[in-house]
Amino acid sequence: MAEKAQWHQETVNLDGAELQVIKGGAGRPLLVLHEEMGHPGWLKWHTELAREHSLIIPLHPGFGVSPRIDWIWNVRDLAGFYARFLRQQKLNPIDVIGFSLGGWVAAEMAANNQEQFRRMVLVGAAGVRPPQGEILDIFQLMAPAELAASVLDPENTPEFDQLYGGIGPAAFELWEEARAATARLAWVPYMHNPSLPHLLRVIDSLPTLLVWGREDRVVPLSAGEAYQQAIAGSRLVVLDQCGHRPEIEQNAAFVREVKGFLS
């Protein structure tokens, strides 16, 4: 497949764990932290950002590909694990983009040590309890319903059918692994850390872009506003006609904003 040539998978040994990492592209490194259903596969936005960045996409431990690590109890632990990953790989300070759960991981890393990042992009990030509305309880849905809820209009969203290689038993089994791993990290408090908005206030010199779909049904926009208030100097970009996956639902605007911010 022509697309496949754009990326490859590597094993990184860290603390006895064989972390699987997807890599592709060329340019200043960009750490990509994937969301709670797993890594959705190489999509158009990857290709576009890979023109100027070398993407580094670690597959979170325990999400079905990289093995589970027993001592990782919560998202802060996972953030600590990735801090070690960056140091071991001599990558910091690095640009980072995190989606949903992955956005939360990035935010915890930044709250812990903003100097490990050069610039940070959070897309529909979990981690902060929305002042209005609630984070969708994905665990009360079967995975295909969770997936459908993640975009505003599944029928007309480009690349929706390509996510995770398409709905089928193989994808489903991986989703279950990812959802179990997410449950281990974030069953309670559900998908947020009550301390995080306070911890984020330590950040004073990390350029941060927040990207949200106005009609995000998974992490409501008010969480984005809360992030914006907590992170000094951050900018919130809200995309219309868009749910929880701006990268495919509003691909052009998304790529333009992110490229502009990272350049």
Added chain:
Amino acid sequence: MHLAYFTERPYRYAPQDRVIEKGFFGTPNSFFDPAKGHELYHEYIDEKILCEELGFDGVALNEHHDTPFTMGAVMDVEASILARVTKKVKIILIGNPLPLGGPLRLAEELAMIDVISGGRLVAGWVRGAGSEQFAHNANPAYNREYFNEAHDFIVKAWTQPGPWRYEGRHFHYRFVDPWPVPMQKPHPQMWIPGLLSPETALWCAEKRYPYIALATFLEPTVELWNIYRDRAAELGYQVGPENFGYMQKVYVAETEEKAQEIAKFDMFGGAGSGYSLFAQPAYNFPPGYNSKLATRRIATQFSDPNKKRSSSPFQAAGETSRAEVSAAQVDHRSRFWQEATVDIEQTRKAIFGQLPDVLNSFGIICGTPKSVIPKIRVVLETLRPGIFIIWQNDGPITRKDRENNLKLLAAEVMPAVREMGKELDLKSPYEAKPGARPLAHAGKPESVGSLEPWKAWRQAHPY
């Protein structure tokens, strides 16, 4: 043979349409009328007293949460009452859902029940249905870890004099010294109920605990006995009837017609595909709660929303594999709600219309005392359980019918069942210690169950 009685104790005024639409779990508690609840709780306790009078060896309780399916949300409350108001029967708890709460509290409650009852408690442990994990916000991804750790902790709390400090993976106690400890030494027996999860059978084999299959299809049940048998053999012992229990739904009445009329209500109380009304798939199969094999089956089922499920797994009798044992569990629990919306009338028809299938597979045995006895014999010959629990009276069955049924059963069926128990040498865990039979020299371990009696019955009675 230990002969016991079990019922789910349903809230029998549950709104049927609502249950079909949303599941028992998910029917809002605004439908609960405390005055009716009062009557029902008393009725169910009286029924247990009646069981003692009628000569049952034990009465079994279970618990489920957030559901009119079972009124025993906290069965230890009922067990405590039974500890005082009954005199002889074993109080069998099948079982306490270990992942749902702190194990020290449970160790205390159960020890009290054992002491108050004069040593009549049979403890039992479950992981809890998927929906229970939601009801008590117990992380399903740690379900089995919680189960294992809580079990080990409770046994230690019952047997190792305190005070001691406990720092585990999921539970932490700085001062463990529970008063009281159980009357039975070293501790009450523990019987483990289940719906044929191979992992649980392996765990039981390791702990030498009896495994009780809950009205499961006979073919995979025999298969599960063999999974237990093989693990037991690895550990150096031969399984016997004392390692196994079976719960069988039985309804008796003066005529076949009347018995079927009552049994039909059970279709809404858990028999056949009625069981899949227990909870919607998302609540039945929470993340991380299922084994790999079960997950594979769920994946196949739910990744194609248009695919129709077979109406009855194990319709065709035959040899089964471990994968099929897992598959059967999943299929049994996920018959409905594959599509986005449920047609209430069609679903109702499907549930009640399945009675002939269920009677055919012995999911329910019903009839006159005379006609049910040979069928019970087939079950006992096939599975050879040392514990046999008659499961009755689920669904909206009236008090009068419940009592009539029980009395008739006790008078005209139980004596015959007891005779069969003796004749087939079905030793209970009180008559033979599970895990104490030596393994035959260099030979393969012997099976306890065999499908032959069941196959012979099927051949003689084609469906």
